[in-house]
Amino acid sequence: MREKLIYAFSIVAMALIAWDLYRIFMVLPDEANQGAIYRIIYFHVPAAITAMVGFFVAMVMSALYLITRNLKFDSVAAAVTEVGVVFAAVNLVTGSIWARVIWGIWWTWDARLTSMLICWLLYAGYLMLRRATDEPTQRARLSAVLSIFSFVDVIIVWKSIEWWRTQHPAPVLSIRNGGGMAPGMESPLWWNVLAMALVATCLILLRMRQEGIRRELDALRRYAHAL
Amino acid sequence: MNAVDVHDVWKYYGDFPALRGIELSVEPGACLALLGRNGAGKTTLLRIIAGLSRPARGRVNVLGQNARDKQTRRGIGVLGHSIGVYEELSALENLRLFARLYGMPDPTRTALEWLERTGLLVVRDGLVREFSRGMRQRLAVARTFLHEPALLLLDEPFTALDDRAIGVLQSLLKQAQSEGRSIIMSTHQLREALELATDVALVNRGKLAFRGPRSQEMLDDPGWLYRNYGEA
Amino acid sequence: MAAILYLRQTLAVAGKDLRAELRSKETINASLSFALVILLLFSFAFDPGAETVRDISGGLLWLVFAFAGALILNRSFARELMNDCLDSLLASPTSGSQLFLGKCIANFVLLMAVEALCLPVFGIFYNVAWTRQAGWLAVVFALGTWALTVIGTMFSALTVNLRLRELMLPILVYPMMVPALMAAIQLTTVLMTGAPPGSENAIWLRLLVGFDIIFTILGIGLVEVVLIG
Numbered sequence: 001m002r003e004k005l006i007y008a009f010s011i012v013a014m015a016l017i018a019w020d021l022y023r024i025f026m027v028l029p030d031e032a033n034q035g036a037i038y039r040i041i042y043f044h045v046p047a048a049i050t051a052m053v054g055f056f057v058a059m060v061m062s063a064l065y066l067i068t069r070n071l072k073f074d075s076v077a078a079a080v081t082e083v084g085v086v087f088a089a090v091n092l093v094t095g096s097i098w099a100r101v102i103w104g105i106w107w108t109w110d111a112r113l114t115s116m117l118i119c120w121l122l123y124a125g126y127l128m129l130r131r132a133t134d135e136p137t138q139r140a141r142l143s144a145v146l147s148i149f150s151f152v153d154v155i156i157v158w159k160s161i162e163w164w165r166t167q168h169p170a171p172v173l174s175i176r177n178g179g180g181m182a183p184g185m186e187s188p189l190w191w192n193v194l195a196m197a198l199v200a201t202c203l204i205l206l207r208m209r210q211e212g213i214r215r216e217l218d219a220l221r222r223y224a225h226a227l
Numbered sequence: 228m229n230a231v232d233v234h235d236v237w238k239y240y241g242d243f244p245a246l247r248g249i250e251l252s253v254e255p256g257a258c259l260a261l262l263g264r265n266g267a268g269k270t271t272l273l274r275i276i277a278g279l280s281r282p283a284r285g286r287v288n289v290l291g292q293n294a295r296d297k298q299t300r301r302g303i304g305v306l307g308h309s310i311g312v313y314e315e316l317s318a319l320e321n322l323r324l325f326a327r328l329y330g331m332p333d334p335t336r337t338a339l340e341w342l343e344r345t346g347l348l349v350v351r352d353g354l355v356r357e358f359s360r361g362m363r364q365r366l367a368v369a370r371t372f373l374h375e376p377a378l379l380l381l382d383e384p385f386t387a388l389d390d391r392a393i394g395v396l397q398s399l400l401k402q403a404q405s406e407g408r409s410i411i412m413s414t415h416q417l418r419e420a421l422e423l424a425t426d427v428a429l430v431n432r433g434k435l436a437f438r439g440p441r442s443q444e445m446l447d448d449p450g451w452l453y454r455n456y457g458e459a
Numbered sequence: 460m461a462a463i464l465y466l467r468q469t470l471a472v473a474g475k476d477l478r479a480e481l482r483s484k485e486t487i488n489a490s491l492s493f494a495l496v497i498l499l500l501f502s503f504a505f506d507p508g509a510e511t512v513r514d515i516s517g518g519l520l521w522l523v524f525a526f527a528g529a530l531i532l533n534r535s536f537a538r539e540l541m542n543d544c545l546d547s548l549l550a551s552p553t554s555g556s557q558l559f560l561g562k563c564i565a566n567f568v569l570l571m572a573v574e575a576l577c578l579p580v581f582g583i584f585y586n587v588a589w590t591r592q593a594g595w596l597a598v599v600f601a602l603g604t605w606a607l608t609v610i611g612t613m614f615s616a617l618t619v620n621l622r623l624r625e626l627m628l629p630i631l632v633y634p635m636m637v638p639a640l641m642a643a644i645q646l647t648t649v650l651m652t653g654a655p656p657g658s659e660n661a662i663w664l665r666l667l668v669g670f671d672i673i674f675t676i677l678g679i680g681l682v683e684v685v686l687i688g
Contacts, residue, residue: 071241071242125631128630129627132627136240141684142617145684149635149674160666163666167659215242218241218242278687279687281688299552300551305546305547311547312544313479313542314542316478316479328471330464330552370547
């Protein structure tokens with residue numbers, strides 16, 4: 001059943017991405033100030049949205065694990081976080097490329113990029129914690145608590161870096177110069193959010209299955225030792 | 228009201244069940260010898276009863292209340308594999324700390340009293356890190372008993388004790404029994420344990436393979452249980 | 460009555476930590492030495508002329524405190540592993556929150572002591588007059604140190620049973636402390652110039668207080684989950 005679900009999601013995702021790519025590269029004109037590079041926003045922003053939604057879902061799943069102690073919730077939380085970290089990395093890399101093309105520098109301490117970097121570090125830590133814990137129940141318990149702490153911190157981080165940047169302004173990575181994007185240009189962004197969400201879902205389902213198998217192997221190993 | 232009621236307790240490490248549906252009751256005043264191979268689940272079960280671990284499924288009631296309840300733990304004394312006292316504190320400071328944590332009305336007097344009973348009064352201001360092994364063990368025993376617990380949980384207490392410490396512990400346990408306190412003792416040393424025990428339970432691969440009163444047969448031939456109910 | 464017992468037990472835990480640490484002085488010595496070495500090394504990183512230093516004074520100090528503090532915080536629950544003392548504490552009729560708060564108090568005292576010793580040294584090395592806003596400085600130090608303490612103690616508990624504890628603690632803790640460090644740095648830099656925190660810096664004070672409250676509550680709520688397996 002899950003196999004079929006994964007295939008279904010991936011086919012829809014691929015179709016949507018193909019259509020989006022066509023629209024972004026073929027149909028849309030170049031932007032006035034930035035030229036062709038602005039198209040990166042259609043990957044930069046949706047990646048951020050996917051990552052942040054992922055981290056939120058992971059927190060909810062972690063809380064559900066702590067309440068029910070059902071390891072399935074732990075599998076979801078781990079999978080969603082891992083995929084979220086990947087999309088956060090996509091956001092950081094696209095942001096870096098964009099900054100390089102516009103301003104000639106590889107990194108800018110732009111408010112959103114900085115916040116995303118901290119998010120990435122927080123959740124990379126989560127993945128490291130999981131790797132450092134061998135016993136599955138302990139792993140679930142500790143990473144659930146970390147996930148909750150991390151998301152609360154994420155909210156505080158975004159707000160505080162925004163405030164910091166209002167006090168010490170710097171160039172911002174965006175194309176909202178006047179007051180938003182031209183009408184035709186905004187919709188591919190949201191379609192790409194959907195496409196990325198679908199890709200994320202596929203990856204999450206795959207990863208969840210991997211976690212389940214890993215636990216099964218761990219249990220078999222313990223049975224073998226007990227004999 | 229039983230001293231301990233373990234009802235359908237399961238404990239998992241991931242998907243592996245370390246304890247499977249344990250049903251166990253211990254009457255007040257009983258002394259239960261908990262036997263089993265290494266890895267059978269004795270320590271896991273004791274830790275759950277002591278409130279150090281949560282069961283995945285099932286209930287553990289100690290003295291009528293949930294094992295994790297603060298008030299319940301006031302009446303439980305735990306002696307694990309390690310001595311459980313602080314190296315950089317003196318014997319007196321250690322016992323005074325635990326007397327305070329257990330809510331004793333006069334911590335200093337309790338501490339001094341128990342230093343005397345375990346023969347450590349003369350070294351009361353000595354730091355634990357300078358103690359000999361036997362002295363540390365006796366201090367651990369003092370820590371376990373000082374709050375007059377109604378239930379004593381001992382995990383392989385006779386292993387690694389020197390003769391003097393064994394003597395102290397045995398006399399304290401006999402006295403505890405005569406005062407109607409309950410004892411659960413996991414052990415490999417069948418002889419010492421079976422002398423004190425009123426009841427015996429055998430854990431095998433996470434399940435309770437045997438539960439019953441101590442019999443003469445067991446005293447005469449301690450290996451009998453293992454041969455009949457579990458692998459040796 | 461219950462509240463008094465709660466407090467008494469919590470303070471017993473704090474007192475125990477402080478007594479043990481002050482007797483061996485291992486961690487506090489290491490932390491202080493580390494702090495002084497970093498202060499020294501930073502002086503090679505740039506020319507300690509008056510203007511530059513005042514601009515970065517906040518950042519410098521709080522980096523020193525964060526790094527040196529990690530030594531103290533890591534030890535916090537790790538010291539309970541010897542002789543399985545953690546089990547003795549958990550088996551006693553104290554709640555996880557009492558252990559947590561007791562250790563937070565002890566760590567706070569130790570960390571503030573290190574900071575109090577670093578500050579005059581900093582003032583001398585870098586020729587910064589820090590006494591002008593001493594009152595406000597104390598407030599900012601207290602709030603910022605509590606933030607470090609709460610996060611560090613919580614994660615000391617979380618990582619206590621891990622093989623790679625010494626490695627994991629800094630990795631987990633530093634990103635999480637960024638907002639508090641940022642606020643403390645902004646405020647300290649302003650105070651080092653001799654000016655009181657104006658209304659434009661009130662937001663950083665609010666951030667620190669909010670951070671402290673939120674993570675103290677979160678720590679109290681979740682510490683038992685990480686300690687009891």
